[in-house]
Amino acid sequence: MRHGKYPFIVGFLFLPIVLYVGLVLWPYLQTFGYSLTNWSGASQEMDFIGLDNYTRLLDDEVFAGALWHNLLLLILLPVVTILIALFFAFMLNVGGKGGTGGVQGVKGAPFYKVVFFFPQVLSIAILAVLWGAVYRTDQSGLANGILIKLGLATVNDPVQWLSDPDLVMWCVLAVLVWSGVGFYLVLFSAAMQGIPKDIYEAALLDGAKRGQTFFKITLPLLWETVQTAWVYLAIVAMDAFALVSSITPGAYFGGGPDHHSELISTYLMRSFLRNGEAGYACAMGVVIFFFTLILTIVSLWATKRDKIEY
Amino acid sequence: MGSATEYNRRDLFKRAAAITVLAAGSSSLLAACAGGTGSSDKGTKAAGGYNLSDAKNPFGVKDADGLEVFIFDGGYGNEYAKAFEAIYSKQFPGAKINHQADKDVTGKLQPRFNAGSPPDVIDDSGAKQMKLDVLADSNQLTDLAPLLDAPYIDDPSKKIRDVLMPGTIDSGTVKGKVYNLSYVYTVFGWWYSGKLFKDNGWTAPKTWAEFITLCEQIKAKGIAPVAHQGKYPYYINVVMMDMIAKQGGLDLMKRIDSLDAAAWDDPAVKTVLDAFYQIVDKDFLLPGTNGMTHTESQTAWNQYKAAFIPSGSWLENEQLPTTPADFDMKFLPMPSLPGDKLPFEAIRAGAGEPFIVPSKAKNVAGGLEFLRMMLTKEASGKFAQTANSLTCLKDGVGPEVQLKPGTASTVVALKAAGDKTFNFQYPNTASKFDEDLQNASGELMAKRITPAEWIKRAKESATKNKTA
Numbered sequence: 001m002r003h004g005k006y007p008f009i010v011g012f013l014f015l016p017i018v019l020y021v022g023l024v025l026w027p028y029l030q031t032f033g034y035s036l037t038n039w040s041g042a043s044q045e046m047d048f049i050g051l052d053n054y055t056r057l058l059d060d061e062v063f064a065g066a067l068w069h070n071l072l073l074l075i076l077l078p079v080v081t082i083l084i085a086l087f088f089a090f091m092l093n094v095g096g097k098g099g100t101g102g103v104q105g106v107k108g109a110p111f112y113k114v115v116f117f118f119p120q121v122l123s124i125a126i127l128a129v130l131w132g133a134v135y136r137t138d139q140s141g142l143a144n145g146i147l148i149k150l151g152l153a154t155v156n157d158p159v160q161w162l163s164d165p166d167l168v169m170w171c172v173l174a175v176l177v178w179s180g181v182g183f184y185l186v187l188f189s190a191a192m193q194g195i196p197k198d199i200y201e202a203a204l205l206d207g208a209k210r211g212q213t214f215f216k217i218t219l220p221l222l223w224e225t226v227q228t229a230w231v232y233l234a235i236v237a238m239d240a241f242a243l244v245s246s247i248t249p250g251a252y253f254g255g256g257p258d259h260h261s262e263l264i265s266t267y268l269m270r271s272f273l274r275n276g277e278a279g280y281a282c283a284m285g286v287v288i289f290f291f292t293l294i295l296t297i298v299s300l301w302a303t304k305r306d307k308i309e310y
Numbered sequence: 311m312g313s314a315t316e317y318n319r320r321d322l323f324k325r326a327a328a329i330t331v332l333a334a335g336s337s338s339l340l341a342a343c344a345g346g347t348g349s350s351d352k353g354t355k356a357a358g359g360y361n362l363s364d365a366k367n368p369f370g371v372k373d374a375d376g377l378e379v380f381i382f383d384g385g386y387g388n389e390y391a392k393a394f395e396a397i398y399s400k401q402f403p404g405a406k407i408n409h410q411a412d413k414d415v416t417g418k419l420q421p422r423f424n425a426g427s428p429p430d431v432i433d434d435s436g437a438k439q440m441k442l443d444v445l446a447d448s449n450q451l452t453d454l455a456p457l458l459d460a461p462y463i464d465d466p467s468k469k470i471r472d473v474l475m476p477g478t479i480d481s482g483t484v485k486g487k488v489y490n491l492s493y494v495y496t497v498f499g500w501w502y503s504g505k506l507f508k509d510n511g512w513t514a515p516k517t518w519a520e521f522i523t524l525c526e527q528i529k530a531k532g533i534a535p536v537a538h539q540g541k542y543p544y545y546i547n548v549v550m551m552d553m554i555a556k557q558g559g560l561d562l563m564k565r566i567d568s569l570d571a572a573a574w575d576d577p578a579v580k581t582v583l584d585a586f587y588q589i590v591d592k593d594f595l596l597p598g599t600n601g602m603t604h605t606e607s608q609t610a611w612n613q614y615k616a617a618f619i620p621s622g623s624w625l626e627n628e629q630l631p632t633t634p635a636d637f638d639m640k641f642l643p644m645p646s647l648p649g650d651k652l653p654f655e656a657i658r659a660g661a662g663e664p665f666i667v668p669s670k671a672k673n674v675a676g677g678l679e680f681l682r683m684m685l686t687k688e689a690s691g692k693f694a695q696t697a698n699s700l701t702c703l704k705d706g707v708g709p710e711v712q713l714k715p716g717t718a719s720t721v722v723a724l725k726a727a728g729d730k731t732f733n734f735q736y737p738n739t740a741s742k743f744d745e746d747l748q749n750a751s752g753e754l755m756a757k758r759i760t761p762a763e764w765i766k767r768a769k770e771s772a773t774k775n776k777t778a
Contacts, residue, residue, distance in 0.1 A: 042423050042440065043448030136606065137540075138598025156597045163540065163601030163756065249541040249601065249752070251437065256541075257756070258749040273416050275741050276444030 028289070034282040041278030053283035063284065066255075066262040069169055073176070073237035073263075074295070078230050081177050085184035086226070088116060090214050092185070093192045094200055113189065117182040128246040131175050135161035135247070162248055165260035172244055172261060176236065184229050191225040192218060227303045231296055238292050241265035264288050360456050360675075365466035368682075369456065369675035373404035377676045378429040380419065382436045383411040385624055386494065386663070386697035391433070393692040397683050398676075405676065414438045423450055428668035430677040434490070435663050442484050442664060443739050451489040452667040457678050458488060463686045470685055477733050478661040478702040484739060491681050492661030493693075495700040496622045497641065497720045497731075498548050499657055504638030504715070506533075506614055514642050516654050518553075518585050521645040525594045528617045536589055537607045537616035540600035543752035549620045550751060552644045552658050553582040555732050559651030567735045569743060569776040574769035578651075583761035585647055590757055600756045604628075612637065622662075626716035627698045639716035641723050655726045660733035661702040746771035 035053055039046035057063050092109040106112075122130070134142040139155050147153040162168050195218070203213050219226075241253075245266050250256035252274045255266040264284055272281035362368045379395060381388040388411035395407045410429070412418050416438040422428045423440070428450070434440055445451050458471040458479070471479070481492040507514065510531060515521040525535035538546040555563040558578030565573035573579075589595065596616040599607050604621075611619045612632045619625075626639055633639065646654040665684070667677035683689060690706030693699070698717065700707060713721065724731075737744045750767040753759045759767070 040444050040448050041420065042444045043450050044424060044426070045448055132603075135601075136598070137601030138596070138606075138610070140606075141598075144598070158598045160598070160601050160756070165758070249543075251542045251544060251748070252745075256749065256752065258753050258758075270745075273420075273438070274441060275745075276441055276447065 031282045031285050031289075034279055035286050037279045039279040039282070040276040041272055041281070042276060046279065049279070053280045056280065057283055057287065062259050062262060062267060063264070065259055066264045066267045069262060070238055070240075070264055070291075072169060073173065073240060074234055076173055077176055077180075077237040078233035080173070081180045081184055081233055082226060082229055084177065085181050085188055085229075086219070086222075088112075088181070088185045089188035089192055090210075090218055093189055094213065094218065113186065116185050119179040120182040122179070124242040124246060127175065127179055127243065131171075131247055135171055137161060137163055162261070163257050165257055168248060168257065168261040172240070172248070175243060175247070176240060180233065180236070184233075187229060188222060188225060191222050195221050223303070227300070230299055230303065234295055234299060235292060238288060238295075239263075239265055241269070245269065360460075362456060362460050365461040365463070367679070368460040369678045371402060371405075371673075371675045371679045373402045375673045375676055376406040376408060377402075377431070377673055377680065378408040378671075379410065379431045379680065380415075380429040381409070381411040381433045382415050382439070382663075383413050384436045385627055386693075386699065390693045390696040393696070394680065394684055394689055397686075397689060398680055401679075401683070402676075416440050423448075423668065423670075426670050428671055430667065430671040430673045431680045432666050432668065433493075433663060434666050439664075441738075441741055442490060442666070443741065445666070445668075446484040446487070446489050450668055450670065451484075452669045452671070452674055452677070454482065454488045454491060454667070454678070454681070457491070457681055460678075460682055463682060470682065473685065473704050475659075475661065475702045475704055476729055476731055477659055480733060480735065481661045481738070482664070483735070490664035490666045491684070491702075492664050493684060493701055494661065494663040494697075495659065495702050496624065496662045497657050497659045497724060498552065498620075498622050499644055499723070500549070500618045500620055500642040501611075501625055501716070502618050502640050502642060503614065504640045505634075505636050506617065507640075508638075514640070515645050518645045518647045522588055522592070525589070525592070525617075529594060533614065534596035534599075534616040535594040535618060537596040537599045537602075537611050537619045538755065539602065539604040539607045539619075539621075540752065540755060541603045543748040543755065545604070545620050546755055547748050547751040548622075548658065549644060550582065550586055551734055551747075552732075553586060553647065554579055555658070555734070556644060556650045556652040556656055557582050557647050560732060563732060563734060566772075567739070569736070569740060569772045571769050571772040571776065574765050574772065579765055579768075580761070581647060581649070583764060587754070587761045590755060595755070600752070608632075618642075623717065623720045624699070626714055639714075639719070641716060641719040643723060643727070652732070653730060655723070655728075656730040656732065657723060657727050658733055659724060659727065659731035740775055743771050743775040746775075 034046075036048060036050060037046040038049050038052075092105040092112055094105065119127075136142070136144065137160050138158055139145060139148055141158070141161070143161065144153060144158040147159060148155060153159050160167070161171050199217055199221075200213060203217055208216070240263055244255065244261055244263050245253040248254035248256055248261040253266040253269045255262035255270070264287070268281045268284040268288075271277040271284070360369050377395075377398065379391060381391045388409075391411070392409060395409055399405065399407060408429075410418075413436060415432070415434055415436055419428060419432065419434075419440060423445070434442065434445075442451075458469065460470055462468040462470050462473050465473075475495050478492055478495075479488055482488040482490045484490070502514065506512075510528075512524060512527065515524050528535040538549075540546070551566075554566070558576055562573055562576055562578055565576075596607070596610060599610075599616070602610070607616075608619060608621070608625065608629055609632045610616055612629055612634065623641070626633075629639075643654060643657045665681055667674055667681065671677055684701075685703050687703070687706060690701040690703045693701050694707045698714065700717070700721075747768055750759065750764050750771075754761065754764045
């Protein structure tokens with residue numbers, strides 16, 4: 001080993017490590033510490049209460065409901081988004097009719113790419129206003145207006161969308177999928193363009209249909225990208241805070257009606273900022289942390305395949 | 311100037327868009343990571359430290375001490391505070407005044423409270439208000455008792471305590487001590503359009519039976535009798551709670567405030583709930599109103615799509631841009647039920663917009679003096695001019711101030727009510743109980759639970775949230 005190699009490396013890593021420890025690890029550790037106290041969030045006075053916050057979480061029905069809603073998103077959001085994004089990406093890149101020119105996307109593919117990506121560039125605040133107008137609960141709402149024109153709802157009995165406890169989570173899911181598909185479409189498209197054309201051409205020569213090319217060639221070669229997308233989407237599903245807190249009913253961070261769209265994050269924020277239970281909120285934060293950590297490990301492990309070199 | 315801005319109290323979208331205007335002190339940056347490091351407790355100064363007989367400077371403000379003022383930049387804007395600061399500067403020309411205003415009170419100030427260096431005066435209001443019960447529990451607030459006993463500037467023979475509107479001290483009381491000066495005086499009830507009623511020959515009802523009969527007539531005309539801000543069940547919850555207070559009297563109200571679970575077994579509660587539920591049962595609601603925001607529902611009401619809507623007296627200022635010129639906004643107290651302990655004229659009236667002086671502020675004396683200066687005819691008049699609202703100072707607005715029809719009708723209602731005003735305290739002292747009640751009310755309006763289930767939920771929540 002050459003003399004002075006390690007000090008040299010450490011010299012480069014010093015700043016990033018200090019930042020990482022100071023801005024990531026230390027706050028995490030603090031959160032663990034606060035979760036063992038009855039801190040109100042408004043002063044430095046607090047008592048150590050051991051695991052009381054965690055035992056309280058076990059009996060908290062609102063928290064259980066929130067956890068369930070997060071799980072629902074966690075399962076459905078990645079599946080739906082990835083399926084739709086894969087389908088569109090395939091159609092835009094290799095789904096076109098194979099003419100003499102070989103492999104290509106459907107007509108107007110570049111235009112569609114821009115259109116599908118568009119929701120991604122909208123900020124959450126704009127999304128909230130936009131979908132607030134779509135989901136408005138009287139006949140002036142876009143969705144209700146269309147349903148009433150079609151005779152599927154009446155002026156006196158419009159669909160209650162976000163204010164209907166049975167619909168609210170589905171409405172939220174729809175917005176998340178709508179705003180997410182574009183990004184993953186572009187991600188998958190980029191990955192698909194990395195797949196050599198000759199593989200497709202060989203398949204076409206052998207008489208493969210669109211479905212076969214997709215399942216036998218595209219999907220296996222895209223597997224790593226899909227895996228990454230899955231992890232990202234799982235993290236979105238565990239959070240989803242900004243959207244839910246800005247479009248669902250309820251004065252402090254949404255979550256309504258009557259906790260029917262409550263997520264761990266909205267419940268956490270309300271406990272922290274409104275109800276003066278910052279210690280309790282930190283305990284929820286710790287639960288989210290472990291939950292996300294375990295899920296990430298599990299999903300990385302479950303989707304592990306041999307890498308295909310090409 | 312902020313007089314025409316709408317009242318954004320519960321507007322979630324705008325809140326998200328309202329990003330900082332000011333640079334909070336560098337100390338807040340340092341303290342931004344969770345708890346920060348709090349300085350050791352200076353302790354609240356004892357009232358004995360003040361010379362309350364001195365009308366000029368009872369709290370012993372030092373001219374050289376700076377004053378930091380933080381204003382919630384909501385429906386009332388923050389221009390009025392600049393007028394107050396000018397008054398303060400006249401008295402203490404050496405004091406450097408640091409004026410800040412923002413919509414996000416918690417976001418800006420929570421780190422500073424945690425770091426032990428909060429501003430000297432805070433208008434702690436809005437959707438991101440720092441909850442007063444939480445602050446009081448953490449010993450962050452100055453007891454305002456010395457202020458109440460200090461001389462009134464316009465007439466030093468009187469104490470501040472004697473020139474406040476009824477209920478002001480109650481609103482400022484958290485856990486037995488007066489911790490905030492609730493400066494804006496608000497009344498709560500139903501609102502309707504004088505024009506709509508005149509055109510149709512309807513008269514404002516005084517009893518609940520008349521209210522229901524009128525609703526039937528209104529419905530027959532093809533107008534929805536009642537709208538409410540269903541996305542935030544706060545508003546309709548006020549109606550229910552006020553009817554309960556009127557039926558059961560102030561005793562029952564106090565028992566509810568103290569989270570006495572047995573209060574919900576009082577027959578008055580059931581009487582009110584059964585009567586109130588007719589609105590839902592007889593289909594008097596504007597279709598879709600259960601999911602509408604305050605802006606959507608109040609605008610629909612302005613467009614004569616609904617006859618009645620519940621709200622506080624900020625409604626007129628909030629709806630200025632959408633109210634037709636000849637709308638003639640009118641206030642109506644909650645209609646009476648047979649056997650009510652309080653008369654028809656009784657209304658929920660209270661001082662809102664709490665101003666606090668943090669106990670760990672650098673210039674506590676200056677903060678108290680600032681509040682004392684707000685309670686003058688000069689300041690109160692300035693507020694009425696800029697923010698189009700009344701203050702908690704008795705006769706604080708001279709006849710020279712022109713009032714809009716809605717505000718004028720609340721003045722009439724207040725006069726008729728006399729000392730028969732009331733105000734619930736639980737929203738300030740029991741946040742979680744308040745939230746549970748609002749959720750239950752939302753469910754009741756959507757016909758998902760019955761009045762009996764509503765009462766059961768209220769009782770359960772009172773039991774659960776009652777702390778020793």
